Amino acid sequence: MTGTNAAPLTPDDPRRRSLVRKLAEVMGEVERVPKSGRNDFHRYDYATEADIVSAVRKAMADRALMLIPSVVKTEWHEVERSKGGKDRLVTLTVQFTLHDGDSGEEKSFEVLGEGQDQGDKATYKALTGAVKYALLKLFLIPTGDDPEDDGHSPKDLPRRGGAPRARQPSEVAQAVVAGSASARPASQAGGADDDAAAIVAEAEQAATEAECKALGVRARKLPDGPLKKRAAAALQAAAKRLGIETKKPATREPGAEG
Structure with missing residues (x-):
């Protein structure tokens, strides 16, 4: 009877890498995610959840990494609309757990997500937003924002030979x-x-x-x-x-x- 024992892991085997090491590798592969979404009514561009998920999905799968969300807290509020009527505003506290399929290592963190809608889509908006920002912040993904376009007035700019005013x-x-x-x-x-x-x-x-x-x-x-x-x-x-x-x-x- 022949055995089917797996070969021992070598020092260079990718399964020996820690969870943090794998996350750092994914971060290094992800490029800037452009703002492909467009809100024509309010006239602004945004990076969609689909674009952000697409940017990291394969790199995570190649390293046997899973990100599993779980809603741990839900808060509902009613918001008066300026032109009459009410919206439902929900704030979700979502716990995300990273699983390493090779080592079994896990790490968890929480993200808030908010959604507002007249109908039944507030929860979906909130969860979508939470997933989007969890990935953005976990992998420090730039979305094409200009860091200098922050509405500063000239008085906030650095004087010649001096440092810019620190803002809290x-x-x-x-x-x-x-x-x-x-x-x-x-x-x-x-x-x-x-x-x-x-x-x-x-x-x-x-x-x-x-x-x-x-x-x-x-x-x-x-x-x-x-x-x-x-x-x-x-x-x-x-x-x-x-x-x-x-x-x-x-x-x-x-x-x-x-």
């Missing part, structure tokens, strides 16, 4: 929540609705702190009221999803002397 991550959401008495309205009533909707939609797709800052500059120009609050909430959610520390500005107590 909390400035974006804080500036929007606080509002600005001198901010110029973005447009009249109808246009402001469209501007706010565009900011909310782009905040859901934002993948970098620079994008959030640029959206914050646009949101400050909205007229005070529900539209600005809605944009601020969307930016705070984006900052939370991306792990950007945010805090609300201090408010003066009624009757306090200034």
Whole structure:
């Protein structure tokens, strides 16, 4: 009777590589993912989940790597629409577990995903967003964003012979929540609705702190009221999803002397 014992693993056998080593190899193979998606109504481009999955799928499969999502927390909220009616907003906390099919090694991490819809698609949007950003951040995939196009004003640029002013991550959401008495309205009533909707939609797709800052500059120009609050909430959610520390500005107590 002949045996069928497998040959012992050699030092160079790919199955000896650690999970982190395999992930680093995938990262090294993935090139920039362009923004092939287009939202014609709100006039912005975005990298689709399908493009991002396609960029890493074969490289992960070749190394026997699996990424399995599991929803661990679900939060529902109702959101008033500026033109009447309500949307359903869901926030999912999704745990992703990386499995190495060769070694059995596992690593887990959590990502937030948000989706908003009038019908029954909010959950699917949230899960799609969570998968998209899990892959983007896990493999540090660039999506074609210009890191200098972040809405900075000239005063934020470095002076000759000096370093640029350090900006704290909390400035974006804080500036929007606080509002600005001198901010110029973005447009009249109808246009402001469209501007706010565009900011909310782009905040859901934002993948970098620079994008959030640029959206914050646009949101400050909205007229005070529900539209600005809605944009601020969307930016705070984006900052939370991306792990950007945010805090609300201090408010003066009624009757306090200034």
